[in-house]
Amino acid sequence: MLPVVAQNVLNAIQLGSVYALIALGYTMVYGILTMINFAHGDIFMVGAYLSLAGALFLLGLPYQLPAPLVFLGALCFSMTLTALLGVLIERLAYRPLRAAPRVSAVITALGVGLFLENFTLAMLGPEPRQFPPLIPAVVLKVGGLAVTPLQLLIIFLAAGIMVALDLLVRRTLLGMAMRAISYNRPLVPLMGVPVDRVISLTFALGSAIAAAGGLMYGLAYPVLDPYMGIRIGWWAFIAAVVGGIGNIRGAMLGGFILGLVEIFTPVFLPSSTYRDFVAFSLLLVLLIFRPTGLLGRPLFERV
Amino acid sequence: MYSLRLLMSMMAIMGLLWTAPGCGKPEVNEVRLGVNAELTGSKPAVGASCKNAAELLAAQVNQAGGVKLGDKTYQVKLFIEDNEDKAESAAAAAQKLITQNRVLAVIGPNASGNAIPAARICEDAQTPMVSPWSTNPKTTEGKKYVFRACFIDDFQGQVMAKFARDHLKAETAAVLYDVASEYNKGIAEFFKKFFEEAGGKVVAFESYTKGDMDFSSQLTKIKGANPQVLFLPNYYNEVPLQVQQARRLGLACAIIGSDSWGSEELLKLGGPDLEGSYFSTHYAPDIATEKARKFIRDYQERYGKTPDDVAALTYDAGSLLLAALAQAGAPDRQKLRDALASIREFEGVTGKMSFKGTGDPVKSAVILQIKDGRFTYHASVSP
Structure with a gap:
């Protein structure tokens, strides 16, 4: 029994790492703009496709590169381009609406998401794409547990990114500016903080992290299709809200909780069909008792 | 107020223009067939094969002079609708094909989740439907206008x-x-x-x-x-x-x-x-009959790939419809349905089908093995 539970926990941490990475993007944008970027799930999808493009390009070179180099190359390529996409979306779609009612921005975000899905569908066609295996698919047996190098890579890389982001927000000047904007946006420009640039950088960071999540997800579940971002986007959004939207550590915590929900629902209930039911019920119950999420504190230290 | 009236009259005119070609005389000498396929959504390969095979069949029939019914010859015209691999879109696509394009019969949908709701629409509209690939018993159960080209x-x-x-x-x-x-x-x-x-x-x-x-x-x-x-x-x-x-x-x-x-x-x-x-x-290209080999050759020539089971079954579904149409003698939904129901034996590219008074053919299955990255024939199983 114990190995089965441990196996499930390990799988949940792997899945939760990806949810946490995407939840970070929701939470950062909310923290700084009090706006929910519903296109974020689709930005993750584009990140996954860009990782695929990068990996295929590097694998197609006449000389054979070692697999870790292909992985890193694809990661950098995808993170850079997806960051640019995030900045572009903010510049073209959200910035003109910054003074408009918040609901306009949310609807625009939904529209941007639909645009990304259908643009990808039109460009690449509806056939699902296969992600090439960059990490050797060996199964290591650790005391009854089946562990793959890929699983370890995902867990440690995601943890690394989360620690780096946490440090960035808490210890650097940029992080201080981000926290300041979320604390009081009207006042901050008076202190000489370039608000627009900080917001752009926030979108760039969030999108780049989503792209890293896309690459990991593509490696773990190697069938990509243009609609893959929808469900994952919703789950990451719930993760962000459960953890306390606007709070970075909360998003990480929420991601892991949602990973556990997804993996353990079919263990205790007859079918995985109850996954969404369990996840959304958790959200509703939590919002009744803790409207600000697990780690969220009202109007204090967001981002 | 004035502009509102202007807008309304413009809309009325546009509405007239929109319906005009449809309301007028439909081409006298054409047989309209609908294809309700999974072109987008989670299994686009299914929709693509279905569309390809239907277009191949229509092109072959038209090139050979069309369908002769009585003393008239008709060209086959296909109306292809995407059902997005969703139950509700499949029903909407069937509805559109029947009422707007006024097709004589519908081929598809292929996945049972889409075919079951679409079959209900076709049954209610008394329009014959042949699903190439839907194997779930519920698709044809209790229906008079719904048939299929595959086993259940x-x-x-x-x-x-x-x-x-x-x-x-x-x-x-x-x-x-x-x-x-x-x-x-x-x-x-x-x-x-x-x-x-x-x-x-x-x-x-x-x-x-x-x-x-x-x-x-x-x-x-x-x-x-x-x-x-x-x-x-x-x-x-x-x-x-x-x-x-x-x-x-x-x-x-x-x-x-x-x-x-x-x-x-x-x-x-x-x-x-x-x-x-x-x-x-449903079929294995390795053990194809003469008829199947010709189909595989034509398909390869036109699309550059081997037809899969959906393509072969769509070709059979269309051929079955055309055979029934020849027997019916007129492009009429009711007569076509009666002719379809009266067919007992049909030799398709996926093998011999025999009908026993329901919409479900009795036919054999094949078992394939994946060997060296290819589908390889392993065994046939007869009912």
Whole structure:
């Protein structure tokens, strides 16, 4: 029994790492703009496709590169381009609406998401794409547990990114500016903080992290299709809200909780069909008792 | 106020213009056939094959002079609608084909989850429908206007259960299926029933929901039950993920599947993990009859690839409709339906079908094995 539970926990941490990475993007944008970027799930999808493009390009070179180099190359390529996409979306779609009612921005975000899905569908066609295996698919047996190098890579890389982001927000000047904007946006420009640039950088960071999540997800579940971002986007959004939207550590915590929900629902209930039911019920119950999420504190230290 | 009236009158004029070509005389000498296919959504390879085969058939018939009914000849005109692989869109597409395009009959949808709601629409509108690939019994059950070109899952479930018992000598089996999809659920239950009737034991019967990508907790449970064979009656876009995750968790048993595996996309997405697996399907290019070989050649010439089972069955569904039309003698929905119901024997590219007064043909299945990254013929099973 114990190995089965441990196996499930390990799988949940792997899945939760990806949810946490995407939840970070929701939470950062909310923290700084009090706006929910519903296109974020689709930005993750584009990140996954860009990782695929990068990996295929590097694998197609006449000389054979070692697999870790292909992985890193694809990661950098995808993170850079997806960051640019995030900045572009903010510049073209959200910035003109910054003074408009918040609901306009949310609807625009939904529209941007639909645009990304259908643009990808039109460009690449509806056939699902296969992600090439960059990490050797060996199964290591650790005391009854089946562990793959890929699983370890995902867990440690995601943890690394989360620690780096946490440090960035808490210890650097940029992080201080981000926290300041979320604390009081009207006042901050008076202190000489370039608000627009900080917001752009926030979108760039969030999108780049989503792209890293896309690459990991593509490696773990190697069938990509243009609609893959929808469900994952919703789950990451719930993760962000459960953890306390606007709070970075909360998003990480929420991601892991949602990973556990997804993996353990079919263990205790007859079918995985109850996954969404369990996840959304958790959200509703939590919002009744803790409207600000697990780690969220009202109007204090967001981002 | 003025502008509002102007707007309304403009809309009225536009409405007239819009309906004018439709309301006028439809081309006297054309037979309109609808195709309701999964062009986008989660199994686009199915829709593409269906569309390709239908267009091939229409082009061949028209090139040969069209359909002769009485003293008139008719050209076949296809109306192709995308059902997005969604039940509600499949019903809407059927409705549109029937009322707006006023087709004589509809080919498709292919996936049972789409074919069942579309069949209800066609039945209510008294329009004949032939599904190429929907194997769930519910598609035609209790309907007079709905037919199909493939065997049904009672039979397919039995074929795979027997195969697992007799050929693979499995005592225990596990099933992982999509509980939200009619096809997967139906065949999973038939497999379980027949496997247990044949003296085997189903030790794990696990489900998931369309769109899931992570099956690790179900597979962990299945691994704990230690089955000798794993049955995955799921579509080609999900099976590779399931097989990969099963192997990664260290599940080493034989894996078998059903006709939903039949697309070439399965091999592209699945790679070496699928090597050695078996599945049941409708036809095997390796053992093609003369008629099938001609079809395969024509299809390859036009599209540059080997037709899969959906393409072959769509070709058969269309041919069946045209044979019934010739017998009916006039492009009339009621006469066409009566002619379809009166057909007893039909020789298609997927083999011989015999009808016993229902919309379901009795025909044999083949079992293919994935060997060296190809679908290879393994055995035929007659009902």
